[in-house]
Amino acid sequence: MIFMGVPSRSLLYRRAGCAVIWLVWVLVAGIALSANAQISLKRKTSKGPRALGLLELTPDGEAHLIPIAIMVDGRFYDAQAYKASPVPMALWSEVVYEAEKTGAAQGLFTVTGALQNQATGEWMAEGRWQTASALAAAAHSKTTFAERPRGMDQDEGPPVLRHSGANKPAPPESGGTQPTAPTTAGTTQSPAPAPAQPTSTPSAPSATSSAPESAAAVPQASPEPEDPNRPVLKRGKQPPKPEVPESAATASSATGKPAPASPKGDVAKGDAASNVSTKAKAGEVQLIPAISDAGGPEPQSYVFVLKAGEEEDFRKRMLAMAADEIRARDKEKSTEPIGAALPPTKRGKTAPVKPSQPNFKDVELRVFDLTNSNEATLVLTATAQVPASEAATPERLVTLVAREDLNGEFHKIFFTFTDAQHLDVTPRWELIDAVDANGDGSGELLFRKVYDTGSAYAVYRVVGDQLYPLFEGATGG
Numbered sequence: 001m002i003f004m005g006v007p008s009r010s011l012l013y014r015r016a017g018c019a020v021i022w023l024v025w026v027l028v029a030g031i032a033l034s035a036n037a038q039i040s041l042k043r044k045t046s047k048g049p050r051a052l053g054l055l056e057l058t059p060d061g062e063a064h065l066i067p068i069a070i071m072v073d074g075r076f077y078d079a080q081a082y083k084a085s086p087v088p089m090a091l092w093s094e095v096v097y098e099a100e101k102t103g104a105a106q107g108l109f110t111v112t113g114a115l116q117n118q119a120t121g122e123w124m125a126e127g128r129w130q131t132a133s134a135l136a137a138a139a140h141s142k143t144t145f146a147e148r149p150r151g152m153d154q155d156e157g158p159p160v161l162r163h164s165g166a167n168k169p170a171p172p173e174s175g176g177t178q179p180t181a182p183t184t185a186g187t188t189q190s191p192a193p194a195p196a197q198p199t200s201t202p203s204a205p206s207a208t209s210s211a212p213e214s215a216a217a218v219p220q221a222s223p224e225p226e227d228p229n230r231p232v233l234k235r236g237k238q239p240p241k242p243e244v245p246e247s248a249a250t251a252s253s254a255t256g257k258p259a260p261a262s263p264k265g266d267v268a269k270g271d272a273a274s275n276v277s278t279k280a281k282a283g284e285v286q287l288i289p290a291i292s293d294a295g296g297p298e299p300q301s302y303v304f305v306l307k308a309g310e311e312e313d314f315r316k317r318m319l320a321m322a323a324d325e326i327r328a329r330d331k332e333k334s335t336e337p338i339g340a341a342l343p344p345t346k347r348g349k350t351a352p353v354k355p356s357q358p359n360f361k362d363v364e365l366r367v368f369d370l371t372n373s374n375e376a377t378l379v380l381t382a383t384a385q386v387p388a389s390e391a392a393t394p395e396r397l398v399t400l401v402a403r404e405d406l407n408g409e410f411h412k413i414f415f416t417f418t419d420a421q422h423l424d425v426t427p428r429w430e431l432i433d434a435v436d437a438n439g440d441g442s443g444e445l446l447f448r449k450v451y452d453t454g455s456a457y458a459v460y461r462v463v464g465d466q467l468y469p470l471f472e473g474a475t476g477g
Contacts, residue, residue, distance in 0.1 A: 046071070046293055046295060046296040046297070046438065046439025046440070047073070047074075047295060048070075048071045048072045048073060048074070048293070048439070049070055049071065049072045049089075049293070049294075050070070050071040050291065050292070050293040050296055050437075050438070050439050051067065051069075051070045051071075051079060051089075051090040051095070051097070051291070051292040051293070052067075052068045052069045052070070052071075052079070052289065052290070052291060052435065052437055052446075052459070052471075053065045053066055053067050053068055053079065053090065053097055053125075053289070053290045053291075053292070054066045054068055054287055054288070054289060054290065054432065054446075054457070055097070055099045055109055055129075055286075055287070055288045055289070055290045056285055056286070056287060057129070057285065057286040057288065058285055059284070059285075061129075063109060063126075063127065063129035064124050064125065064126060065091075065097060065109055065111065065124065065125040065127065065290060066122075066123075066124055066125075067079035067080055067088055067090040067091055067123055067125070068446075068457045068459075068471075068473060069437065069457070069459065069471045069473065070082050070089065070090050071437070071438055071439070074438075076437075076438075076459075076470060076471040078473055078474060080121075080122060080123050080473075080474075084123075087114045087123075088114075088123055090292070091111055091114040091123055091125045092111065093111055093112060093113070094110060094111065094112075095110070095111045095292055096108055096109070096110050096111075096292060097109045097110075097111075097290035097291065097292045098290060098291055098292070098299065099288045099289070099290045100288070100289055100290065100291055100299050100435060100436075101288050101289075101433065102301060102302050102303050102368070102433055102434050103299055103300050103301045103302040103303070103434060103435070103436065103443060104299060104300075104301045104303075105132055105299045106131065106132055106288060107129060107130050107131040107132045107134070107135065108129075108130050108135065109127050109128070109129050109130075109290060110127045110128045111125045111126075111127045112125075112126055112127045112128060113125065113126045113127070114126075120454075120476050121476075122476050287432055287433075288433070289432060289433050289435040289446055291435070291436070291439075293439055296436075296439040297436070297439060297440075297441050299436075300372065300436075300441070302368045302369055302370055302372075302434040302443040303367075303368065303369065304367040304368055304369040304374075304376045304377075305369075306367060311365070311367070314365060314367060314376070314378060315363070315365050315380075317410055318365060318378055318380040318400060318402065318410075319360055319363070319380070319382075321400060321402060321410060321412060322358075322360070322380060322382065322384070322398055322400045322415070323357060323358050323360075323384075325400065325412070325415045325417075326358050326384060326386065326396065326398070326417060327356075327358075329417070330386070356386050356387050357387075358384040358385060358386050358396075359384065359385045359386075359387065360382045360383070360384050360398075361382065361383055361385075362381075362382055362383045363380070363381075363382040364380070364381050364382070364431075365378065365379070365380050366378070366379045366431060366434075367379075368434045368443060368445075369443075370434060370442055370443035370444070370445075370462060371442050371443075372441075372442075375403065375404065375405075375406075376403065376404040377401070377402075377403050377413075377445075377462055378400075378401070378402050378403070378404070378410075379399070379400070379401050379431050379445065380398070380399070380400040380401075380402075381397075381398065381399050381400075381429070381430070381431055382398050383395045383396065383397055383398065384396045384398050384417070394419045394420055394421060395419060396417040396418065396419055397417060397418050397419060397428045398415075398416075398417045399414070399415070399416050399417070399428075399429035399430075399431070400412070400414070400415050401413040401414040401415070401445070401462075401467065403462065403465070411465050412465070413462060413465050413466060413467060414466070414467050416429055423450065423451050423452040424451065424452045424453070427449040427450055427451045427455075427456075428449070428450040429447050429448075429449055430447060430448045430449075430450060431445065431446075431447055432446040432447060432448055432457075433446055434446070435459075437459045437470055437471065438470060442461075444459050444460060444461045444462075444470060445459070445460050445461075445462070445467070446458075446459055447459075447460065451475055453475065454475045454476045455475065455476060456472065456473045456474060456475045456476065457471075457473045458471060458472045458473060459471040459472075
């Protein structure tokens with residue numbers, strides 16, 4: 001019996017050893033697959049340089065660009081001062097920016113001149129602005145039927161038998177009109193007319209035509225034009241200069257076609273803001289973030305798709321959260337009860353004071369999907385007035401940032417409020433838009449912080465339940 005047990009026990013050990021080895025291999029393979037999946041899911045960050053600016057579109061079609069930040073080797077610098085010798089690198093001539101409203105491409109802006117405000121030292125660029133629709137129309141017009149082989153679409157009719165020695169067509173006579181060439185079907189085909197050349201091309205826009213009186217044009221020196229690190233848009237085949245003849249009548253008579261419309265007409269019609277609703281009012285200047293990057297990712301929208309009735313629900317919940325924050329801040333600043341004290345009851349006890357509900361107006365709610373994971377990030381801006389303190393306290397300027405988790409619960413990320421009397425201590429936060437500032441595919445929040453002495457731009461990333469600053473600019477005068 002002893003000898004009979006030894007082989008079976010040995011066999012059991014061998015089987016157990018094989019099972020352990022197989023299990024180890026499975027674990028190692030699983031770890032490797034998990035690591036590869038994490039590497040593949042990791043977003044590719046732009047190596048830069050990547051410039052961020054703010055495009056200003058006026059109702060009459062004028063376009064200007066304010067440089068904000070420039071990222072080089074993963075670090076952000078103030079684009080107003082980076083390599084300003086004498087013009088900042090972000091405003092070098094022929095640098096191309098792509099305007100992106102909430103991540104969606106709107107058109108291209110090409111820098112042609114730089115202006116500097118002599119009073120504040122701030123820079124601004126003038127240039128050529130072309131909407132996405134204008135660029136698409138220009139690309140489509142290049143593919144014409146003249147490029148197809150001549151006679152490809154013509155019906156030559158049935159084959160015709162010709163005898164040898166048939167008369168050949170006479171050579172064209174000199175000095176007359178150009179004769180027509182015979183075809184096999186007995187019809188005639190006129191030669192394609194030569195395209196008419198435009199009489200002239202428009203001159204570059206004046207550097208001081210639409211600038212304020214305090215801004216002076218700086219000559220566009222060629223600061224290292226051969227520098228390969230100049231921020232040029234990757235998709236930025238440079239938009240061609242619009243060839244608009246001086247006289248529309250001359251162009252029409254030369255080509256037989258109406259003269260092309262100027263790019264200003266496209267902007268005036270609002271093509272740049274056609275696909276994203278920002279509730280822009282007529283006559284207001286549009287502010288659109290713009291990116292210039294030679295190797296960045298393709299633009300993608302950061303708009304959160306709302307269901308029916310969801311926007312109103314989000315609005316009510318955000319206003320309720322803002323009201324709670326205002327009451328809590330007022331309670332911290334004062335030991336007195338919030339709201340008007342009620343008269344004593346018959347028993348001599350004071351009735352409990354009900355907190356006053358702030359009155360909100362000028363409410364604007366923006367909802368973003370910054371990581372394209374169907375998780376809402378909400379930004380509320382409004383003015384609030386507490387009825388009990390209307391006589392003593394001016395209107396509060398409120399900004400609230402929150403996020404919705406998978407269970408539908410709201411989490412406060414950031415809250416601030418101020419008034420016109422305290423802008424020297426607490427600025428007013430104005431949301432510009434969501435933008436991919438560092439080129440990793442995720443969106444960040446671009447704010448303008450307004451002080452009593454000026455304003456500054458800042459870029460923040462939402463990390464958990466807080467805002468992480470990527471860039472905070474200096475306050476301009």
